[in-house]
Amino acid sequence: xxxxxxxxxxxxxxxxxxxxxxxxxxxxxxxxxxxxxxxxxxxxxxxxxxxxxxxxxxxxxxxxxxxxxxxxxxxxxxxxxxxxxxxxxxxxxxxxxxxxxxxxxxxxxxxxxxxxxxx
Numbered sequence: 001x002x003x004x005x006x007x008x009x010x011x012x013x014x015x016x017x018x019x020x021x022x023x024x025x026x027x028x029x030x031x032x033x034x035x036x037x038x039x040x041x042x043x044x045x046x047x048x049x050x051x052x053x054x055x056x057x058x059x060x061x062x063x064x065x066x067x068x069x070x071x072x073x074x075x076x077x078x079x080x081x082x083x084x085x086x087x088x089x090x091x092x093x094x095x096x097x098x099x100x101x102x103x104x105x106x107x108x109x110x111x112x113x114x115x116x117x118x119x
Contacts, residue, residue, distance in 0.1 A: 009034070044091040
């Protein structure tokens with residue numbers, strides 16, 4: 001993993017309210033790199049299934065256009081999934097009860113995408 005990608009992930013994971021984030025290969029569900037909570041890797045790998053489910057159900061969801069983000073809210077946390085370049089997902093865990101500056105997170109995710117290209 002290139003140092004600038006790791007540093008970008010660390011910066012996202014360090015934002016208030018964020019528990020961790022990971023780059024996940026969309027095709028395999030494998031975490032390429034993660035920063036944060038110990039439970040991050042298995043949750044990030046499993047979360048890629050949410051994105052693939054939407055793709056499998058494109059006949060239904062297609063009327064809404066291509067997915068830009070998925071947010072799944074559980075009692076104790078939130079999983080936010082976005083594309084991060086070709087074939088990669090950025091999976092972010094956050095605490096449901098804490099405020100997150102989603103505009104800051106979005107800017108950081110957009111800056112990460114070109115860094116992650118070619119992984």
